[in-house]
Amino acid sequence: MSFSKQIKKQLTKCYKKRQPVLLYGKDDYDRNKLLEEVHARNVGVDIPLIEWEYQGDGKSTKRIDSMRAELRSLHKDILGDIKRDRLYKEYKEEFSTYMLDWNDTPRTYKYDDWSHKSGQVVSDDLSKFEYKRIDSIGKIEGNLLNIKTCRNHNDIVYIRRQYKKSGTKELLKYKGTLFINNLRCKKEDTVDENGYVDLAVKIELLKKEVPNSQRGWLVFYTRDSSTLPPYFLEQFSEILLSDKAGASAEKKKNKNKKNNFDDVRLKISINDVNNLRNAIINIQISIDNVGFMELRLEDRIRPVLYVLADATKNGKGVDSNLVANNALRKAYAQVDEAKYKIVNAFKAHIGKKRAGLIIKVEHRIGKRLLIPKKNITITKAKNTS
Numbered sequence: 001m002s003f004s005k006q007i008k009k010q011l012t013k014c015y016k017k018r019q020p021v022l023l024y025g026k027d028d029y030d031r032n033k034l035l036e037e038v039h040a041r042n043v044g045v046d047i048p049l050i051e052w053e054y055q056g057d058g059k060s061t062k063r064i065d066s067m068r069a070e071l072r073s074l075h076k077d078i079l080g081d082i083k084r085d086r087l088y089k090e091y092k093e094e095f096s097t098y099m100l101d102w103n104d105t106p107r108t109y110k111y112d113d114w115s116h117k118s119g120q121v122v123s124d125d126l127s128k129f130e131y132k133r134i135d136s137i138g139k140i141e142g143n144l145l146n147i148k149t150c151r152n153h154n155d156i157v158y159i160r161r162q163y164k165k166s167g168t169k170e171l172l173k174y175k176g177t178l179f180i181n182n183l184r185c186k187k188e189d190t191v192d193e194n195g196y197v198d199l200a201v202k203i204e205l206l207k208k209e210v211p212n213s214q215r216g217w218l219v220f221y222t223r224d225s226s227t228l229p230p231y232f233l234e235q236f237s238e239i240l241l242s243d244k245a246g247a248s249a250e251k252k253k254n255k256n257k258k259n260n261f262d263d264v265r266l267k268i269s270i271n272d273v274n275n276l277r278n279a280i281i282n283i284q285i286s287i288d289n290v291g292f293m294e295l296r297l298e299d300r301i302r303p304v305l306y307v308l309a310d311a312t313k314n315g316k317g318v319d320s321n322l323v324a325n326n327a328l329r330k331a332y333a334q335v336d337e338a339k340y341k342i343v344n345a346f347k348a349h350i351g352k353k354r355a356g357l358i359i360k361v362e363h364r365i366g367k368r369l370l371i372p373k374k375n376i377t378i379t380k381a382k383n384t385s
Helices: 003-017 031-043 058-074 079-092 092-101 119-126 158-163 192-207 248-258 304-316 325-329 335-350
Strands: 021-024 110-114 130-133 140-145 178-182 215-220 237-239 262-272 281-287 359-362 366-369 376-380
Touching: 003 031, 003 237, 031 110, 031 178, 031 192, 058 079, 058 130, 092 248, 110 359, 119 192, 130 158, 262 304, 262 335, 281 304, 281 335, 304 325, 304 335, 304 366, 304 376, 325 366
Parallel strands: 021 215, 021 237, 110 178, 178 215, 262 376
Antiparallel strands: 130 140, 262 281, 359 366
């Protein structure tokens, strides 16, 4: 089987499960055409794909097409504004249903290039509502709007009416195939990374709340996926678009990286080791030698992570750094809850699967942190032991 056929097979499998896909690497096969072909085969439409589709009856379609033709004829009419208002009122019911379906049905395919957008803008825009309107010359267009901040928009009445009736309150829940091309994440840019982490949370929630059969298919492309946060990557099936020799080497490298925590570094400072529950504990994390950032963990849970990290750093090493449950309870009574909270904090940085392995549990005995000793730095106040 040729490499292009393998890619199509992978994409088709993901489409049927509505599994989000991240395409990456050098594109040897024209990604947009690949996706169009997979989409067309699965929904039963011809290529080239139609720009939009109305799900209603043919009679309504003809009426709206007639309305658009009339709008075009009014372009230079001195009474155009008055006549346009009359048209909108006359076609109110058909117009409303028609615009809700415009370019947003299970059979439609939507493409956009977002190479100029930061991680946070990508996340924000996918959370926006696409307001659809017919302009003064009968052209249909869609605009992404934050429904909470568009109060002064000229069409606010129509926007609210369309939003209320729409089954797609945000672009992320697009009903067809949504392909966003050329995502970029700046290396060592925590603001950019946090935007993609924010989006990962939304995608994870979408997959939990909306059944596969009711979801559209989300596909992204980035040339270099290595700069994207692990938690973001975890939401996707990653598909490499190049069959060059380097592909296998890259897969092997990524697999080895996931089998250990050599890429994770911790910096911890504590002002009083003799009073753990009331101590001020600062914890910072770095992945792949990127600048340190705060690990978001509740104050009451931090003593537990400190105890685990201290055992690794100042004990006999990563293979014998077991901390007894009784010792952990002195830091926080509910040890299992603390373990869950710590894993959840790491998830945003190294992904759910790896985070779930970062603390090894010895049943009814204790727990150990699996970050290498050399990657942990602990600073204690001078007046504490």
